[in-house]
Structures are given as structure tokens and as C-alpha cells.
Amino acid sequence: MLLTRLAQVSRQVAATSARSRKTALLAELFRDAEADDVPIVIPYLAGRLPQGRLGVGWKVLSRPVPPAADSTLTVQEVDALLSELGKVSGPGSQAERARLVGELMGAATEEEQRFLLGLLTGEVRQGALDAVAVEGLAQATGADPAAVRRAVMLAGSLQTVAQALLAEGPGALERFRLTVGRPVLPMLAHSASSVAEAVEKLGACAVEEKLDGIRVQVHRDGDTVRVHTRTLDDITGRLPEVTAAARELRGERFILDGEVISFDAAGRPRSFQDTAGRVGSRTDVAKAAGEVPVSPVFFDALSVDGTDLLDLPFAERHARLARLVPEPMRVRRTVVSGPGDLAAAERFLAETLDRGHEGVVVKALDAPYSAGRRGASWLKVKPVHTLDLVVLAAEWGHGRRTGKLSNLHLGARDPDGGFAMLGKTFKGMTDAMLAWQTERLQELAVEDDGWVVRVRPELVVEIAYDGLQRSSRYPAGVTLRFARVVRYREDKRPEEADTVEALLAAHPEVRP
């Protein structure tokens, strides 16, 4: 199949807002794909490369290459070249990657270049990713969409399911069952603003501590243990403690879901930055493990001794987990019967925060494990802090925010009477707020370099955030975690904004 066909469909998909139309366009393309093209066409139209990321970013891609006049590239040729690109390493590799990218782009028409650019940066922006591709695949093969979705979650891969489905038809879906050793997409949580709201929604539920570490899925089959992240990357080699812990358990075959986190000598959780740095270390794992040891803490069991537990209610899955995993290796929890039992849930949250954790996850006791979904039956509750900060500058937005001032630079008052930048945010704004702030900030503008618009520090904005973290980038030595706009405070003057000093005093556990 020619690349131009994919580029055209991608453009058409982007041009329509109706999901049903997007699905139909993808289905038509998938039907036409030859068997050899399927493993390439499917991921491409889901906005991903089958090879994963290739070490090519904006630096290389921003160099313009004159487009070809005619469409001659086949998807096979593109795939072969990108596979080659992925193998390049060592001295001179940046130049070699740039050369290969230049070769590819030079053979592509303007429309094809745009499509390839989206694929290589992971930003196709066609309003359709995996979920719409799955729907299109079901339509193309006449399979039940829910069955296809489930197979994709269990296989952890759209491409594998697509190949089987297009080659063999809907019967092939049977093959994709939960298998020890093959990672499945993990279940995710929604947010709730309070424990009361969460318990009200869920009724009988477990309230579990939420650890601020790295999500892991641990598979053990006899002596073989594999550890995967939320995106199913294999990180077994970086976490010898987890492998050892899994081997100690009194079960030969299982899949467990949990979090990896580092505790200090006093048993308090280390900061997310410390845990993440440890888990990210690959070159000298033994040294990293000596300095920042990590522990697995589990909260769910997907499979035990060959039995698939996914469709069992959480209460039963947890009972199996408790039989397999001793207490210190399980998340602390309390079970409440419903809104009448709210006090117990609130008390548990307070204790969890006292122990230094992030918050809690409230889970319905009767819910199955919804692999790959952001199920409404898990609700996380974290305390939210707010500050009144001053807008120092704003950046012009992209995509649907083109022409709008979007990303705000936020400052707190510093001791010299000026403002210290604490970070940026683009979150929390409605379209109306975007329009309003674009107008208002341009009135305050003192400089516009086409990217950042600096403004007189006069506009006060209320910002919600999850906590402070160390920063080497910002002048106060700290930055806000997950900052988002709550509302503008036109009733406040910049002299009334919060100070760096007060912020640091509110978070004694973080020292710049």
C-alpha cells in the first residue's frame, strides 16, 4: 500500500469531528490493507510507530526538506527505513539519524511529510488514536467491538490482535486470554474531590492508601519474573528487589498489580523524585539499589495459579491477593460499608496523609478489573492546595489553542518586592477563559517574541496544585506539581499575592 493513501485518510479523519465518520474511514482503509501491510497500517493510523520511539524529535524534524513531486513511497519502504533508523547508535548516530530522516522526507510529498512528522513526534492530532482504531478494526472485520477491545487490552497490543483478526476473522479473538508472562493494560482511576463524594458514588468500598511511586505489573511463572510499567515497558532488570520479593511468595504462577516505592530508614516514603530517579537508573542498578532501595506494594491480583481473576468482584480478588501476599507487601486499607461509614474512611485518609502518602484510592468492592480502562469504580482522592499567584507571561498555544494565549508563567512574591517564577500551567481553562485571558494579557503585554508574551505583573490568578517539588530550573529552588487554574482573581492586587516564604513554610518536607 502506498503511504499517500494513509496520509489522505489521516487528513480526512482529522477533518471530520464525527467519531462515527472517523471509524468508517479507518475501517475502509483496514479492509483494503494486504496482510503484510497490516502490522504497519494499523499502528500508523492509531498514531504510533510499530518500532516505538526512535530517538528522533523536533530538533531533527524541524529542518525543512524539499518535498517530492510524486507519491511513490510504500508503507513497507517507510517501515524498513524506520527500522534501520531505530538501530542507529554510537558516535555519529545523530548525524546518521538526521541523514535517514532527510532521505525519507525527501521521498515524501508535502502531505506525506506532514503525516510522517506526526508519526515520528507521536502527535498525529487526527482526533483518533487507539480507541477509534479498535472501533474501525471491529467494523472492518465484522467483529463485536467490545470483544475486540477486550482482546487488545489482554494482548497489550492493537497490532497483534489486528493481524489475527484480519487474517482469521472474529474467531481469532478467542485466543487472546489473560496469560502469565504477557502484560495487560492496567486499570486506571478517576478523581473525586473528597472521600465523601467517592463513598457516596461507590457504596460498599475499600479505601486504600495511594503511594506516590511507579505503577508495576508483576508476572511470575516458576522462576521467571517480569516487571512492567503502566505502558507495559519491561523494567525487570532495574528492580532486583521486586524479582526477589516475587520469588519469595508462596505461589508459582501469578500476575499482581501494585506500586513500587522507596522508603527511608524511618519507614517514611521518599519523594516521588527519589523513587522515579531510582527506577529510571539503568547503568549501575546495584549502586542505585544500594542508595535508594525500593519495595513493591501490591493492591490487586489479576491471576493466581492459572485462574483468571479479572471478572471477579474486587472483594474476591483481594481475598486471593491476601492469601498470596503477606501484609507488609500489601497496600494498607480499610473497608467501609457505605456513606453511613464515612467517618472511618475520613479517619483512614487522615492517617494515610500522616504517614506521608499522597492520598487514597476508593474502590468499589463489587467491580471487576477493567483492564485498560479508566473505570468509574476506582476513585482517587488527594488533598488540593491553592495559591494566589501573578501572571508573569503567557505562551501562544498550539492546535485548537492556536491564536490563544495558553500556557501561563506563574510567579509568587519574593522578598525583594519582585516575583519568583514557580512554573507554568495550561490546565483548567475553559474556552471562555482562554478568550478572556488572551485579550486581557495582550493589554498588559510589554514584549512578544512570537512564542512568549511578557506582561506587566498585575493579573492575579488562583492556582490549585498537588504539592511542591525540588527544582533546579526555577529561582526559588522549588516548583509546583500539577499546577492548574481555578479562577482569575481580579478582586486582588499583585501585592496581595502569596509569597515564596509562605509557600515554603506550608511545605516543610520540601527544601530547595
Added chain:
DNA sequence: TTCCGACAGTGGGGTCGCAAT
């Protein structure tokens, strides 16, 4: 007819590893 679940988009900060300087 209205409501709500699921998705995609719009980007944030830190840290590590690697190659270039």
C-alpha cells in the same frame, strides 16, 4: 430529551542516558 462515560488534545516538571561540544 437529557445525561454521562469515554476519548483526544493540550501541554506541565523531573530524571536518566546518550551523543555532541
Added chain:
DNA sequence: ATTGCGACCCCACTATCGGAA
């Protein structure tokens, strides 16, 4: 030795579509 880039951890929030209620 330092710097810059890319990958990958963590993530919040809004708009929109289309099926459920």
C-alpha cells in the same frame, strides 16, 4: 566535564461525540 535532546515516569483538566437513561 558540561550541555542539549529524547524517552518515559508522574499527571489535570476541558470539549466533544454518541450511546444510555
